[in-house]
Amino acid sequence: MGHSDLEGESPQDSAITRDINRTFPAHDYFKDTGGDGQDSLYKICKAYSVYDEEIGYCQGQSFLAAVLLLHMPEEQAFSVLVKIMFDYGLRELFKQNFEDLHCKFFQLERLMQEYIPDLYNHFLNISLEAHMYASQWFLTLFTAKFPLYMVFHIIDLLLCEGISVIFNVALALLKTSKDDLLQTDFEGALKFFRVPVPKRYRSEENAKKLMELACSMKISQKKLKKFEKEYHTMREQQAQQEAPIERYERENRRLQEANMRLEQENDDLAHELVSSKIALRKDLDNAEEKADALNKELLMTKQKLVDSEDEKRRLEIESGQLKEMCRRELDKSESEIKKNGSIIGEYKQICSQLSERLEKQQTANKGELEKIRQKVEGCEKCSVLFNKEGRLKVVSVAKEGSEEDTDEEKEALKNQLREMELELAQTKLQLVEAECKIQDLEHHLGLALNEVQAAKKTWFNRTLSSIKTVTGAQGKETT
Numbered sequence: 001m002g003h004s005d006l007e008g009e010s011p012q013d014s015a016i017t018r019d020i021n022r023t024f025p026a027h028d029y030f031k032d033t034g035g036d037g038q039d040s041l042y043k044i045c046k047a048y049s050v051y052d053e054e055i056g057y058c059q060g061q062s063f064l065a066a067v068l069l070l071h072m073p074e075e076q077a078f079s080v081l082v083k084i085m086f087d088y089g090l091r092e093l094f095k096q097n098f099e100d101l102h103c104k105f106f107q108l109e110r111l112m113q114e115y116i117p118d119l120y121n122h123f124l125n126i127s128l129e130a131h132m133y134a135s136q137w138f139l140t141l142f143t144a145k146f147p148l149y150m151v152f153h154i155i156d157l158l159l160c161e162g163i164s165v166i167f168n169v170a171l172a173l174l175k176t177s178k179d180d181l182l183q184t185d186f187e188g189a190l191k192f193f194r195v196p197v198p199k200r201y202r203s204e205e206n207a208k209k210l211m212e213l214a215c216s217m218k219i220s221q222k223k224l225k226k227f228e229k230e231y232h233t234m235r236e237q238q239a240q241q242e243a244p245i246e247r248y249e250r251e252n253r254r255l256q257e258a259n260m261r262l263e264q265e266n267d268d269l270a271h272e273l274v275s276s277k278i279a280l281r282k283d284l285d286n287a288e289e290k291a292d293a294l295n296k297e298l299l300m301t302k303q304k305l306v307d308s309e310d311e312k313r314r315l316e317i318e319s320g321q322l323k324e325m326c327r328r329e330l331d332k333s334e335s336e337i338k339k340n341g342s343i344i345g346e347y348k349q350i351c352s353q354l355s356e357r358l359e360k361q362q363t364a365n366k367g368e369l370e371k372i373r374q375k376v377e378g379c380e381k382c383s384v385l386f387n388k389e390g391r392l393k394v395v396s397v398a399k400e401g402s403e404e405d406t407d408e409e410k411e412a413l414k415n416q417l418r419e420m421e422l423e424l425a426q427t428k429l430q431l432v433e434a435e436c437k438i439q440d441l442e443h444h445l446g447l448a449l450n451e452v453q454a455a456k457k458t459w460f461n462r463t464l465s466s467i468k469t470v471t472g473a474q475g476k477e478t479t
Contacts, residue, residue, distance in 0.1 A: 012057035016045045023062045026280060027148075030066060040074045041066055047078055052085065055094050060136060063143035067151055084141075088163050093138055104138055105130035106231040107224055108170055115171055115217070119178045126186045133193040137170055145198040150207040157215070164224060165214070172214035173197065343444075350441050358434050365427045372420060 020042050024030045029037035044065045049057035064084070068077035085091040093101040108130050112120040123129075136144050141158060143151050157165040174181070177197055184192055201207045 012049050013046065015059065016042060016049065016057050016062070019059065019062045020045070023066050024148075027066075027070075029070065031280065037066075037069065040069055040077075043074065044069070044078050044081065048081060048085070051082065052091065055085070055091050058094050058139065060140035060144050063140050067143050067148070067155060070148070084158070088158065090141070090163065101135075101138060102131065103228055103231045104166070105134060106234075107227040108134060108167060110227045110230070111167060111171055111219065111223075112174065116175055116178060119174060119181060122182050123189075126184075126189065128186055128189050132190065134170060137173075138166055141166065142169060147198075147202050147207065149204060150201050150211070153207070153211045157211075164219065164221065167219050167224070168214040168217050169210075171217055171219075172210050175213065176200075176210060351438070354434060354437055354441070358431075361427075361430055361434070368423065372423075 020038050021033065023041060027037075029035075030041065032038065041062060045057055045062050048061070048065075065077060065081055068080050071077075072080070093104065109120065109123075112123075136142075141151075142154050146154075154165070154169055157168075177192070177200075180192060180196070181189055201210060
């Protein structure tokens with residue numbers, strides 16, 4: 001069939017258009033009416049309905065096409081869809097009044113009887129048949145209800161192993177839900193399959209465990225062939241036993257039940273679509289509000305960044321100026337310290353000179369006193385005036401002199417004593433002068449030290465004042 005034939009009119013165009021808006025309405029690629037995703041999906045579904053005139057478009061087929069579109073371009077997605085429908089046998093389920101599909105339901109129930117006998121018996125008791133809950137599992141390959149990351153695994157398995165993997169996944173679903181299903185009645189079981197089962201596998205961890213269980217189940221093709229023969233044998237026996245009108249009535253009832261069930265599923269999908277659109281609109285509004293808030297915050301942050309860079313440049317300039325001022329003050333302080341150091345050196349030199357002069361003077365005074373003492377000791381008359389320590393015996397001299405010495409000798413001694421006292425007074429005067437000079441030098445030294453301290457304090461106060469000025473200016477600007 002040529003490319004131009006695929007672009008012809010489809011007899012199921014209205015059904016396709018209706019299903020397009022219901023296919024993954026929450027997914028970004030398919031949520032916009034008239035968007036690229038919905039446009040490509042419409043083209044594939046329409047092309048297949050024209051390509052396969054016998055089957056045409058089947059309800060739910062859009063979900064399988066959408067899954068393929070999420071992995072490959074439009075043309076490749078159409079080719080893989082054709083491959084799955086024809087070579088993997090999916091289209092056989094839609095032929096001959098869904099006869100092959102009911103064969104699959106029979107095979108599933110026989111597998112349940114073997115692998116999950118207690119659940120099989122419970123379904124018999126509540127009159128729940130496989131076609132009442134497993135139709136979409138087979139016709140859409142689990143794509144209509146379950147989350148995409150689980151669907152992707154199922155399609156991968158199908159492409160590798162064939163269509164029989166549907167039984168593995170179906171048995172795994174029934175086995176993991178067995179405890180809950182055993183507590184339900186007919187209506188409760190149908191409701192459980194519609195809502196809680198798909199919801200449970202929105203958790204990726206649960207979906208992963210389900211797929212591990214499905215892969216661990218070994219279902220031989222030989223066993224499936226055996227069940228298929230049993231089904232056909234049963235159908236032949238029913239055809240022989242039933243009158244044509246009874247058979248048609250039974251088929252009609254079965255089709256009516258399937259139609260009612262499909263309408264219920266359509267209503268559920270429509271309700272879910274509306275709920276999803278409302279939730280999406282709410283999420284979109286919240287996202288837009290958050291985006292506005294983030295944009296405002298971004299603008300404020302950019303402005304703060306510009307202000308911070310300006311402040312950084314200003315502080316770098318002020319820091320350079322402050323460093324230069326500190327360097328000048330330091331140079332000035334060093335020069336003052338050097339100047340004061342020279343004054344201290346001069347003071348030390350003067351002190352050392354005064355010490356030397358004082359030592360020389362004291363040495364000279366000691367020499368004079370020693371000479372006087374030796375002279376006095378050499379004189380018999382004078383030696384009696386001093387004791388062993390060299391001190392003057394005034395009282396004894398007075399007593400002895402009144403008896404032995406003459407007035408002339410007394411006068412000579414008095415003159416000599418006055419001369420000694422005069423020398424002693426001169427020595428004391430020189431000592432006082434030396435002490436005065438020392439006090440003057442100490443006074444000069446104190447002044448010099450005060451100048452050094454004042455210079456240091458002035459420099460420190462200037463530096464501290466500059467820092468306070470800069471800090472105060474920054475505080476005002478920040479305010």
